[in-house]
Amino acid sequence: KAGVTQTPRYLIKTRGQQVTLSCSPISGHRSVSWYQQTPGQGLQFLFEYFSETQRNKGNFPGRFSGRQFSNSRSEMNVSTLELGDSALYLCASSFRYGGGREQYFGPGTRLTVT
Amino acid sequence: DQQVKQNSPSLSVQEGRISILNCDYTNSMFDYFLWYKKYPAEGPTFLISISSIKDKNEDGRFTVFLNKSAKHLSLHIVPSQPGDSAVYFCAATPLRDDKIIFGKGTRLHILP
Numbered sequence: 001k002a003g004v005t006q007t008p009r010y011l012i013k014t015r016g017q018q019v020t021l022s023c024s025p026i027s028g029h030r031s032v033s034w035y036q037q038t039p040g041q042g043l044q045f046l047f048e049y050f051s052e053t054q055r056n057k058g059n060f061p062g063r064f065s066g067r068q069f070s071n072s073r074s075e076m077n078v079s080t081l082e083l084g085d086s087a088l089y090l091c092a093s094s095f096r097y098g099g100g101r102e103q104y105f106g107p108g109t110r111l112t113v114t
Numbered sequence: 115d116q117q118v119k120q121n122s123p124s125l126s127v128q129e130g131r132i133s134i135l136n137c138d139y140t141n142s143m144f145d146y147f148l149w150y151k152k153y154p155a156e157g158p159t160f161l162i163s164i165s166s167i168k169d170k171n172e173d174g175r176f177t178v179f180l181n182k183s184a185k186h187l188s189l190h191i192v193p194s195q196p197g198d199s200a201v202y203f204c205a206a207t208p209l210r211d212d213k214i215i216f217g218k219g220t221r222l223h224i225l226p
Binding site for chain 2 (some may be wrong): 004033035040041042043044045048056058090091102103104106107108109
């Protein structure tokens with residue numbers, strides 16, 4: 001069974017631009033969660049989508065948004081990029097809502113904002 | 115407000131010895147705790163978990179201890195092996211089906 005895939009793996013953008021990241025979950029998984037990893041803050045929860053609905057949201061500004069498609073693939077969008085948005089963005093999929101230990105992470109997308 | 119704290123950014127341990135990684139939490143509503151391991155250029159992988167109704171859970175070389183009164187948990191790795199060199203994240207959730215709160219991670223170096 002293929003694992004969680006994230007595209008692109010690396011991205012360089014300039015301040016003010018917007019970016020869209022993609023996550024394809026493991027086949028059969030309906031939940032996708034997004035996390036931001038930075039050296040100073042560790043792994044921070046962004047949001048979770050389950051069956052195309054946002055079920056949970058972390059403490060991030062409205063510039064961060066996401067969506068999930070009927071095939072469970074998810075996209076995350078960041079508008080008006082700031083230097084502080086440079087981070088590794090990870091997505092995780094699970095069969096059921098919440099996931100807990102059953103979350104499987106992708107390799108991440110490394111975003112650099114210059 | 116950091117609800118899950120890993121106060122040691124890094125830890126070096128001799129191969130074959132015991133590695134002890136610590137984690138403190140502030141939210142008394144947390145009742146399920148997890149440890150994840152992360153290698154560079156890979157996503158975190160689940161290692162071991164513990165429910166608040168237990169004080170110890172063991173899986174091979176990995177044991178997690180939970181002290182609810184102190185709001186403290188620790189991960190013991192015995193014996194430590196070179197492949198254990200990675201970043202370890204402590205995480206907690208108030209319910210098994212709720213969002214997971216991660217700590218900042220501890221980088222473990224296993225020395226030859």
